[in-house]
Amino acid sequence: MLKWLWSFIKPYRVRLTVAIFALLVTTALTLSLGQGVKLMMDQGFAAQSISGLADALTLFVFIVMGLAVGAYFRFYMVSWLGERVVADIRKKLYRHLMSLPPSFFEDNLSGEIQSRLTTDTTLLQTVIGSSFSFALRNSLTFIGGLALMFVTNVKLTLIVLAVVPLIVFPLVYFGRKVKKLSRDSQDKIASVGAWAGESLQHIKVVQAFTREDLVNEQFSDAAEGAFQVALKRIRQRALLIALVMLLVMCSIAGMLYVGGSDVMTGQLSAGELGAFVFYAIMVAGSLAAVTEVYGEVQRASGAAERIRELLATAPEISSSAEKGNLSIEHKTSVTDQVQIRFNDVSYSYPSRPNTKAIDGLTLSVAPGERIALVGPSGAGKSTLFDLLLRFRDPQAGEISVEGHSLHDLNLNELRAQFALVPQQPVLFSTSVWDNLRYGRPDASEEEVIAAAKAAHAHEFITQLPDGYHSFLGESGVKLSGGQKQRLAIARAILRDPKILLLDEATSALDAQSEHLVQQALNELMKNRTTLIIAHRLATVAHVDRIAVFDHGKLVNVGTHDALMDSSELYKRLAELQFNQVV
DSSP: OHHHHHHHHGGGHHHHHHHHHHHHHHHHHHHHHHHHHHHIIIIIIITTOHHHHHHHHHHHHHHHHHHHHHHHHHHHHHHHHHHHHHHHHHHHHHHHHHHSOHHHHHHSOHHHHHHIIIIIHHHHHHIIIIIHHHHHHHHHHHHHHHHHHHHHOHHHHHHHHTTHHHHHHHHHHHHHHHHHHHHHHHHHHHHHHHHHHHHHHTHHHHHHTTOHHHHHHHHHHHHHHHHHHHHHHHHHHHHHHHHHHHHHHHHHHHHHHHHHHHHHTTSSOHHHHHHHHHHHHHHHHHHHHHHHHHHHHHHHHHHHHHHHHHHTOOOSSOOOSOOOOSOOSOOSSOOSOOSEEEEEEEEOOTTOTTSOSEEEEEEEEOTTOEEEEEOSTTSSHHHHHHHHTTSSOOSEEEEEETTEEGGGSOHHHHHTTEEEEOSSOOOOSSBHHHHHHTSOTTOOHHHHHHHHHHTTOHHHHHTSTTGGGOBOOGGGTTSOHHHHHHHHHHHHHHHOOSEEEEESTTTTSOHHHHHHHHHHHHHHTTTSEEEEEOSSGGGGTTSSEEEEEETTEEEEEEOHHHHHHHOHHHHHHHHHHHTOOO
16 A cells, blocks of 8 residues: 555655654654653752753753654644645546546446545545654654663563564454455445435435335444444454553563662662653553554555555546547538448447347438437437447447547547537536536636527526526526426537537427427527437427437438338337327
8 A cells, every 4th residue: 555655645755755854853852851851860859959950851841842843844744745645646536537438337336436535535644644654753763762772771671572572463463354344344334325325316206205214224224234344343453452552561560670670779770760661661652553553554555445446447438649530610511421420330238248239230420410319218329329429339330420430539529529418417516607618618608698598598597596606406406307408408509519419308398498499409400410319209300310219220211201101110109199190
């Protein structure tokens, strides 16, 4: 773990050097207090000299002042390092998460990922910002105190050291158990957080089905499971601390007996024994502190493993480093040039490898053409959008945009050509302005308002408490479904894309709003390539072609009238919706 952390600490070597220097100074000053004790006892109390006592106490005061200044720099620098390094780790981890395809987040709970991004990194901050400094200071205190113990009295030092092997072996044994239990504990805590987040996010469903007691019981079981694992870890650490304390204090008791006997026989002065006892207590205390910190380090090591595991996840979708392949100007007219081509494309979801969501699709779309994708649920229409945006890659075949294979294009440049209006509109926990400008962050105020008006959203936005500055709540919870959809459409209008992807874009609207938004979409789709997923066939009668899908296969392509004659599936869908026999 320390080797991995060093890659983040390395850029701040100067601050680390200052912190270590301050640490060395404070450790040296702390250990020098023992000489102050010796002077105070030998030249003050034993010599019955007030001036000697005053000199010893003056030296003591100067040492303490230096210790306070050194402690300030040590604490500030190490705490700064901890906060800085953890911020860097969080940024790197978040950037890595942003590079992973949506399929990764479908297979992993968002609460679990958030736990690694927040809770696990906080544990690392504790180690770098305090525990590491604490452990290093106590390690230096242990080494320095041990050296001074040898200088003061070799025989007493050997008595104290006799117990060290008895401490080291339990330290290693229990440390490994604590590390494993810490990893298990973090996993349990992450599961609890994920469960809580999911149930709170869908609180309306929970309460509508009166399942509060059920989710409370399930959460309690999860919390108790996390508590039981944490209890095992705490028990191991408590046992380790108690064992170390017992062994250390027994060795000090033995040392005091031998040292006291030497003072009585004149072989050792009271000041030397006092200094030795001071060093022994410092050594014992530092060893006990290191033991306690060792448990924290093992716990943080488990958290580091979880973070490194996430960072090691390789993106399934790789982006070409090249840019400039795609022209950003809109096509002004429909030509014979092919803008989008699907060439014998097949795709199966990893969870269903034997079932093809897209099966041998071959389809060409001309610039400015409007094509509707229709068919039963599960026919592969939404999967087609995922493949086009390279959220997924087909197992067979090739998709190209303006003659360029998607694999040869930079992801950001490719996706900049599209605007997506999903069936379930996605809004962020911020203001109306920020949600609309998500389509184009550099848009002017006039452009944002114009887009809102085009989507027929301006009127209800101005009626909100703070207008365009109104906070929408989590996922836009303060708006109706239709209002959310109109904001999503306004965002797409503001983006002004070359290719428009509409996934049931008017499904959440009432009849009046649907009519108004459909007019806005008709204007938006002019001279712009558009793919529309539609279940309501009445909304796509105006398109150039309709592609009929069934079980991942493209079964027919044509106009509404032509398909009513040539496609049994399309005719059946039309009869069901229009309640008429044609």
